[in-house]
Amino acid sequence: MIPIYRPYLTKENLQYAHEALDSTWISSKGKYIGAAQEKLQEILGVKHVLLTNNGTSALHLVSRVIHRLYPGKRGLITGNNHYVAAWNAWEYESHFRLSTVDADSETWNMDLESLPEDHWATVISVVHNLGNIVDVPALKLKYPKAIIVEDACEAFGGLYGLRYAGTESFASALSFYGNKNITAGEGGAFLTNSDEAFNLVKRMWGQGQSSQRFIHSELGFNYRMTNIQAAILYGQLKDFPEIFERKQAIWVRYREQLKDWVEYQKWEMGTQHSLWMFGIRVPGGEYGIAEKFFKRQGVEIRPMFYPITKHGHYKKIRGVMKVAEDLSRECIILPSYPELTNKDQDYVIDTVKKYVEYI
The missing domain is CATH 3.40.640.10 (Type I PLP-dependent aspartate aminotransferase-like (Major domain))
Known part of the structure; x- marks a missing residue:
């Protein structure tokens, strides 16, 4: 995995x-x-x-x-x-x-x-x-x-x-x-x-x-x-400079090789992402299906954070949740740790493409 x-x-x-x-x-x-x-x-x-x-x-x-x-x-x-x-x-x-x-x-x-x-x-x-x-x-x-x-x-x-x-x-x-x-x-x-x-x-x-x-x-x-x-x-x-440099390389490869397949977070002008977690959005996707699909392929993923009202002690919070619900359903967080090899990253990229074709 x-x-x-x-x-x-x-x-x-x-x-x-x-x-x-x-x-x-x-x-x-x-x-x-x-x-x-x-x-x-x-x-x-x-x-x-x-x-x-x-x-x-x-x-x-x-x-x-x-x-x-x-x-x-x-x-x-x-x-x-x-x-x-x-x-x-x-x-x-x-x-x-x-x-x-x-x-x-x-x-x-x-x-x-x-x-x-x-x-x-x-x-x-x-x-x-x-x-x-x-x-x-x-x-x-x-x-x-x-x-x-x-x-x-x-x-x-x-x-x-x-x-x-x-x-x-x-x-x-x-x-x-x-x-x-x-x-x-x-x-x-x-x-x-x-x-x-x-x-x-x-x-x-x-x-x-x-x-x-x-x-x-x-x-x-x-x-x-x-x-x-x-x-x-x-x-x-x-080790921070080396860690950040490794993360940058991983992000560049993901963005370049998946640009025609998925959507990414948009960065505000004049800002630089911390490169913590690499997320993709697959319009029309369903995270529950994605989790099972990636698990069968030996890749661990995680969802985007759920809307606040999904939590038991915040169910009474009022407000519009439409976009948050859409993101939690369609977004997938991919492996991006500093020592991720090109070989393993290529496998993750191929799995993303297979998932997009699958749905």
């Missing part, structure tokens, strides 16, 4: 994890936590980075700090076809009134033309679906009254203009889950350029710890990354 994803882990990359284990600093203290944070700051050009135990925790910290610093902003607007954590992290607070807009049939992100008028009480949570980057700087100009944040968990390495995704909004969340371009096995990061937001989040992130050890000034969370995870992440960040 050709897997949908496999992390790029070299011996050189993993030597840092072995060093962390040998040091016996295996919990939330150790040199690699600082090293990985500094490396992220260097790559991204963002003022503050705080490593977390996963991307969902990072996004919860985003929602929490907005709640604390801007209590009057209660209207949350985001897309209707994301991974469920993109909504859950806001629901944990029970402060925000969640509303969604339908997907864009070309970008597969939220339809920016369907966003309501700018309002001072609004928070817009931008999600870069599969790594397709939304032009956040342009959105900030269009909605100056709203607070704009990013769920950049699928967007590491993507660009709007010359800036990395996640660095131009008030705050954002990254994920380093095992299937991400850059992984720590499990992990995430909170990003912001705001000193006030960072200082508040750092307290919440570490159990509400005050300046005096074991005295806690407020209710907090244990969202810290371990030194072992940070060591893996540090090695991955050093």
